[in-house]
Amino acid sequence: MSSSQFQLLKQRRFAPFFAVQCLNAFNDNVFRQAIIGLLFWLQATPSERTLYASLAPAIFILPYFLFSATAGQIAEKLEKAKLIRITTVMGVAIMLVAALGFALHHLPLLLAALFATGVHSTLFGPVKYSILPAVLHPRELTGGNGLVEMGTSVSILVGMIVGGLIFSIGGTASPWLAGAAVLAFALAAWLMSRAIPDAGANAPDLRINWNPFTESAAVLRLARKQLAVRNAVLGVSWFWFVGTVFATQLPDYAPLNLGGGNTLYVFVLALFSIGTGVGSMLCEKLSARTVEIGLVPLGAFGMSAFLFDLYFARSGMAVATNLDIAGFLHQPGTWRIIIDLVGIGLFTGFFVVPLFALIQSRTPKTELSRVIGALNIQNSGFVVAASMICLALREWAHWSIPQIFLALAVANTLVAIWIFTIVPEFLMRFLSWLLVRGLYRLRVQGMDHIPDEGAALIVCNHVSFMDALVLSAGIPRPVRFVMYYKIFEIPVMKWIFKTAKAIPIAGARENPELMQRAFDAVDAALAEGELVCIFPEGALTKDGGIAPFKSGVEKVLERRPVPVIPMALRNMWGSMWSRRDSRLGRMRVPRRLRAYVEVVAGTPVDGAAATAESLEAKVRALRGDAA
Template sequence: MAYEDQGHSQFALLRQRRFLPFFVTQCLGAFNDNVFRQAIIGLLFWMQATPTQRTLYAALAPAIFILPYFLFSATAGQIAEKLEKSRLIRITTTMEIAIMSLAALAFALQALPLLLLALFLTGVQSTLFGPVKYSILPAVLRPEELTGGNGLVEMGTSVSILAGMIAGGMIFELAGAHGTLAAGAALVALAVAGNLASRMIPPAGAGAPQLRIRWNPLPETVAVLRLARRQLAVRNAVLGVSWFWFVGTVFATQLPDYAPLVLGGSNTLYVFALALFSIGTGVGSMLCEKLSLRTVEIGLVPLGALGMSAFLLDLYFAQPGAATVSGLDVAGFLRQPGSGRIVLDLTGIGLFAGFFVVPLFALIQSRTPAGELSRVIGALNIQNAGFVVAASLLCLTLRTWAGWSIPQLFLALAVANTLVALWIFSIVPEFAMRFLSWVLVRALYRLRVRGVEQHVPDKGPALLVCNHVSYMDALLLAASIPRPVRFVMYYRIFNIPVMSWIFRTAGAIPIAGAREDPALLQRALDAVDAALAAGELVCIFPEGALTRDGEIATFKSGVERILQRRPVPVVPMALRGMWASMWSRRGAAPGSGRLGRMRVPRRFRARVQVVADAPLDAATATAQTLEAQVRVLRGDAA
């Protein structure tokens, strides 16, 4: 599908002040964090620390960094809710300068306890930054930009983490005797750069400026976790993101041993494997906007989960045993038989991980009220930390006590990922429903959209009216509109087997004529009014039936009854080219009421358009005026 409104991709955000300074700030922060952690490892080798000391650091450092997420995430969510967002980001980057100055002193003194203190404070600063990192996006981006913006953030984070690990590991090799001074100077310089970038972020408002901050972390942790569970879809999106961190932790913690033990490589091969995963994640994150048609398309989540499982499973079969060689560099590994398959698997896992996590973040941001989002992100960070710790302990247990190999861990992870995904999707059928509709729309149509971004309101209630051509109309409109839409449809269509499950899961509202079922009609009008009162989008097909000849039939007065009860803006829309597509009645016998002949392949992958025009005021929007407007929009492209 292509949008004709503006013709820009997510990369256009990198030229806009509302996004670019924030993007640079968060990338520099992720980069600096990983430079710091890898530089500590470099210092241990530079100081010729004993294996016992290195093992002690390897056990302490992750725990020290992640502890603040458990202790302070609830408080951080409240602070991010109360304060203006750009101000809070400047506060956190100023904290980073102070913390990295302390770290620079610790490097100069070669004081490991002081470095661990600085690492703990870095965790505190990251905890405070986490909620505002994701809650600022819906404040500065339009709904149709959320997926692309999140894709950029995830891509930038993945690349920054990888680059930071590489840069931090090279400082002592490049600087030699001056490694401690170089490490400290680099950390402070990066922190200052991040602070300068943060000062360019425009004001973004506070989510809940009147919120009273409660400083006791225990009851507030319980409170924010309950807040994140209030909406079923958000609750399970939070669970999905935490599961992504579980999978990522298992995968990332095993790569350092996977490279030498299974692939027979050196340390450079580990970095190469990590780079493949990180680049795959970045590419997958960036592709989400195009694949989602600039909507919050949670249909990509099942695709991402299944893809991750498939490539994890293939990674096991690609190299299930121990390496028969050792010390391979990247070039030597690539010359080994089967290396291309492993490269593809590592990249594919990251690619589908991007498909999995980006829509989940976008869903959390779009479905959570603005005054609660930062606290929900705080709850997400608490749960993420728990999943990270659980993954680390599980890997340690299975490898140390149960004697599992790393390929066996990856096999178990593939199975567990599939089971968890199926469980989540069974609890919230909306994920599976959107996946099915995503596949159908992209398989059957070549869709273009014009006017939707401009005229469908980003927030608040609106009534959408459109001509009715085929049984696929609702799916096409849902794929074209960034916000969730409640569709009003004829109850006989609503009750079509298989499709009924899709419509019901999407929150469609069945309706009947006054002569057929007056009680159902009244229930439908009540449901429409309740949805509009709740600030939702509702779409109706005022013709009341599928067109039998490709022409627009007379609009019925039901639209006026809706607007009399609830005066909201009315957005006229039109489907163009659908009469020649599959699932229309073109070619059916007159009066048969049946679908026309499919005439595959001529009607397969038909070119169709969704066109929207400026909203009309409820006071002037009659059935007659709306019909005339939709006729103009539809034009001759029936």
């Protein structure tokens, strides 16, 4: 397993796919911008350019509505590397047609190639995201998705710049240069695809339903099976809505509100794209290499904050005109606008990357490609809705672009609150993320021993009231924690524990009924294939050592002998949440601000052979001399 997301770029299991993805995104935008360049090169009338501007997005997005469900099935059934190679061959054929269209100055042929490009992107979309869980470890999903989102953002931006430059520097040979460029990049993607190793098929026996309407309804239902996945899909679609608002408004925002031209438009688009790329890359660091959905609320409310400020930074028309980048930088208030644009992109990355990782980690592998197909159907609907809403607000309601950004800030806040109200897990993870990252610097070891799926019992030493949150921050899968009911009842923490579906337990003398309900809940969770964590000591340590493990763990394994994963917490003793120095009648402030805390996992133990004593010995060995 890679120690850093950047190490993935050196490995064959990821690097060739990443290159193909970037080349596809790059070439799509070179092609689309080159068509615009051809219209100006041919001195098309304003009405002809307006017709293209209206037709082109619709032509490109239509295949997502028509074929995403079918594409999801195909990506489920076929071996993924083979499917990527098939799509890249399609890309070469499509760009041959595009090259002919450029050479003949034939706009209908170019629009036909644009539709085919939409079909190509529709087929590539499901395999693009479903291949990542097949080739990456769960702890690499956030980093891998961050790289993909960063690569996509940069490739789109550079593709738009290159596509726009072709007809500026090519002279009379510009159409031939455009055709040669898009064909060359398509060939490069095909050559790179040949290096992608086999990644298997999710459901090779799947029977494909070729009816796009019934299958679209079926995959949309599939994406709604799990509440968290359903709302992650909704969140990704909202990301596309926000991105579409920016994509449609920035070309006019640059001249009308910032006082520049096309060069300034590319500059502000670059600020947003770079911010998104940096935010995507930072997700791995901020999440400690887990699927940390606690970043989603941070991203959502950060986006809203910078959107609100962007409105107040420049709510009216520009005073100056025809500014280049240097002239813009010398205008009053410019740096505030720059910070806002980068900030919106940065928090957009925090918002979308964990959502993709959640979809990939929580969706059954045999359904993932079809769920991505459903996601693409919904995304295309949100893209169209965003375009139509912006058009209506600009043309009929006569709103200014800053007013649209203000409305987007309000809408983004309301959507975020709605999603987090429906699925409290997002907000719960955000609060626990703030607590853990604010108090500690977390190191994890041995998380490869956590199974990607299926039931397992985790046993760990019990040092502080924060143990469950610290462990959940280091374990890549959701965990059901069994905890003493008095800890479960701690104010504020209770809501977090309850939302995380923790299982309260009491001693046999205190509340035998609650204890029995806890054992029943543990067995039911294991039967559902979940991870369950218990603290076999039965109470917080009073001296920093490990107390003898009680027989409760054996009772759990007698009913359901699942694999047992021993884990140990290190360096927690002495924190403000442990019982050290409790004789002072107060909790102790940590000696070192954000001290390092370690979570260590050992090799799984056969549940049928495990005993309380043997598991205690393994946890002691993992803990070593540190508590």
